Amino acid sequence: MATRELLSPAQRLQFTEIPDFITTRDIARYYTFSNDELKVIKERRRPHNRLGFAVQLSYLRFPGRVWNLGEIVPESVLFYIASQLKLDPTIITEYSQRDTTRREHLAEIQNNFGFHTFNTSIYKKLSKWLLPFAISSDKGMALVGALIDEMRLRQIIIPAISTVERLAWEVRNRAQKLVCFELTKSLTALQKTALDKLLVVEHDKKVTNLIWLRQPPGQANPRNFLKLVERLEFIRHLNLEEGCLKRIHQNRLLQFTKTGAKSTPAHLSRLDELRRYAILVAFLIEWSTSLVDYAIGMHDKMMGKLFNKSEHQHGDKFQRDGKAINEKVRLYAQVGKALIAARDESNDAYQAIESVLDWEKFISSVAEAEKLARPADFDYLELLDNRYSQLRRYTPKLLEAFEFKATRASLPVIKALEVIKQLNISGGRKVPESADTSFVKPRWLKHVIKGDTIDRHYYEMCALAELRSGLRSGDIWVAGSKQFQDFEDYLxxxxxxxxxxxxxxxxxxxxxxxxxxxxxxxxxxxxxxxxxxxxxxxxxxxxxxxxxxxxxxxxxxNAVPKEVDEFSRKVHRLLPRIKLTDLLVEVDSWTQFTKHFTHLHSGEQVSDKVVLLSALLADGINLGLTRMADATVGMSFERFSFAGVGKD
Incomplete structure (x- = not known):
């Protein structure tokens, strides 16, 4: 029946014919006779019968079927078989004249070497053997190939390929029903009704709920985060049994998930009920896991943007005040020189100051310096409070929708998140004095602890920052996530x-x-x-x-044809030429990693990023700065030194 065909005509030949270009290694593997086999073969009196007997035995080994009457043996195979018997390969034509002899030889080969004819009993045994494999894959080539290999291993004479296909098709169909049953056996009538509604456009919507659930996550911002959580909570409301996925082979689960992600609602509606529900259950449970990962990934990016913006704002502010700061430094350098000279000459210090600028101007310059001065440990955290409202647009939902767990070292962070969650629910603004603050690092401490009170804004931002770090390190994980799951779950x-x-x-x-x-x-x-x-x-x-x-x-x-080399060169010529440093500059525009390379003594960032990246590249490939300078146009060792990336 056409509906039970798994292979194309070309694929069938791969299993039933000796390859035209069979390698000498495979010829030796399949068609080398042992001493016992040669002894049985040489019991034939006539040379052409010995050769024909040997060819029949060879065909039963590989490809594993009977050598058909009139079938031409590949020349390389025939010559190899004949050479072992020390016979002329051309005498094989004499063997084809009497079919009775062929049948007698075939029966004798079966008796002597243990080959079996395919029958109903073997059909049932192979069906049972193939079922676990079919549960993991429904690929026609893989199933038929596994059957063929097993029959060769068991020395079962391979029947017509249509029979093998039918066996594989029936086992595949049975395996698919078993998988579908495992996925759907816990569904209630209400859940089935809810799954069916996913495929129908409701009167107040433009698309089906399935299409709505499959929408891409979008860019990382609070609005898209809340949309993701809305879709996640919709799936959670269906109360599907997540444990059913653990009873399904990963390959089959992946296939069902892909079908659910790509198929149109109309196509899914036309499937039989069991398969439709199985596909939807597999897709929805797996998609809910993906939504969790997308949401946590969005939180990571938004926190990163928050810190980056504050850091840039801090840098910009310092840069804007740079000219005024420089003027004050130069002024006080002159005042300092005047005071030193006055002390050496035993002159009046006040007159020394007034020799540089009027006393009134000196007083006003001190006031201006106080405004320009930064704390000794100043950083950009003091600017985070201005962005707290941006976090509040989505973080209450983050804490409400996701369950965070942690190792013992990160438990204080989880306790802090629970305190914030309870404050969100109750509407409280004041962090309890008993709240755990052991997770607060020294850098945050002056912002979080202010006198005898805990600053709500900085307490929450510090906890969220530590949550981000914990998720990245694996010390904190999220229930229902695949990317951020507990390491023990992998075992x-x-x-x-x-x-x-x-x-x-x-x-x-x-x-x-x-x-x-x-x-x-x-x-x-x-x-x-x-x-x-x-x-x-x-x-x-x-x-x-x-x-x-x-x-x-x-x-x-070399197994690679020479034409491939020419094709590779053509493809290479189509690629745009780009300098490695240019590529690194582009990567730096995404990651901003060069900001971490500061001068050892001054702490300033390198102004010329190309020079910095060239130096990193020289060190990474063990080329050295001198040789990199010699190999790069417009670069010199002095440029590396001036840029602050020399030996220091």
């Missing part, structure tokens, strides 16, 4: 591990008992060494020989 639960150990179902492809494992590997090694030794003795090991008591292995030829 196998101890109960599950103990269950696997006791039931001997550890999902690895080797024996988990060391003694059994080492015995199996030793046996395999001995078998392979024996095979290699026999092939070496008969000079049949491909690309390997012994000369002067030395093992010589022919180097592998």
């Amino acid at each position: 196998l639960a101890d109960s599950a591990w103990q269950s696997m150990r006791s039931s001997h179902t550890i999902p690895v492809a080797v024996a988990t008992d060391f003694t059994t494992y080492i015995e199996q590997r030793s046996l395999e090694l001995s078998e392979q060494l024996s095979l290699v030794s026999s092939l070496m003795a008969e000079k049949k090991l491909v690309d390997v020989r012994i000369e002067n008591e030395m093992l010589i292995i022919t180097p592998l030829t």
Whole structure:
């Protein structure tokens, strides 16, 4: 039936035919006979029967089916088989004259070498064997390929490819129903009704709720954050069982999720009920996780913007006052020189000051200096309070909608967030004196603790800043998140591990008992060494020989066609040429990482970023400043030094 076809005609040939360009390595792998096999083959009296018998045995090995009457054997394969029997390969034409002999030989091969004919019993066994694989993937090529490989391994003669396809199709269909059942078995009638409504445009809306839920998150701002949380709470209100996803293989879950993310509501409506609900459940639960990640990511970006703007404002303000500060410094330098000279000459200090400027002007200049002066530990945190209202546009919803958990070291931050959450609910403005402040770093302390009270604004901003840092470091995680989840969630639960150990179902492809494992590997090694030794003795090991008591292995030829090199050069010529420093400057415009490179003594930032980035590049590739200067147009070692990026 056409509906049960999984492969194209070209794909079927891949499984049933010997490749036209089969490698010598594969020929040796599939068509080298052991001494016992050669003994059975040579029991045929006539040369062409020996050769035909050997070809039949070879076809049952690979591709795993019966050699058809009149089928032409690839020349390279035929010559290799004939060389082992020391026969002329052209005599194979004589073997095709009598079909009875072929059938007799086939029966004898089955009896002597353990090949089995495909039947109903084998069909059921393979169906049971393939089911776990089909639960993880529904790709036709993968399913049929797994069946073919298993039949070759079990020495089952592969039937018509249509039979194999039908078996794979039926198992895939059964696996899909099992997966759908696992995803939907806990759904109530109300939940099914709610899922169906997602695909229908309601009278007061322009699009279906499914389309609304799938809208992209947008830029990081409070408005988009609140929209994200609204969609997240809509999904949470459906009360879908999140645990059902853990019972589904990740590959199958990914497929269902992609279908739910891309399919139109009309297409989903046409699917059968079981599959439609399964797709929606998988997509909605996975999408809710993504929404959590998007929302926390937005918070991180908005906090970063908040600090960056305050820092820039702080820098701009200092730069605007720079001229006036410089004038005052120069003035007081002159006053200082006058005072030093007056002391050395035993003159009056007041007259020395008045020799520089009038006393009244001196008094006013001191007042002006007080206005221009910054605290000894001044930074941009003092400007954050002006942006507190921006945080309040979304942070109450952040604390309300998400559950934060932490390691023991970060528990004070969680307690502080809970205090702020309770203040949001009650409408209180004053932080309780008993509130935990152990998370407040010294830099924040003077802003948070003011006398005997705790500043509400700075307490909240400090807690949110520490939340951001904790999320980045992994010390704090978010319930329902994938990107910001607890590290322990990545690991196998101890109960599950103990269950696997006791039931001997550890999902690895080797024996988990060391003694059994080492015995199996030793046996395999001995078998392979024996095979290699026999092939070496008969000079049949491909690309390997012994000369002067030395093992010589022919180097592998380049598998990449020469045309690819020319194609690569053409593609390379299409790419725009750009200097590495220009690329780094562009990256710096996104990240602002060069602001952290300050002069060792003065603390000032480097004014010429190109010079700084050239120096970093020189150090990163071990080129050195001198050689980088020699290799760069317009650059010199002196420029590096003047820019403050020399040896210091």
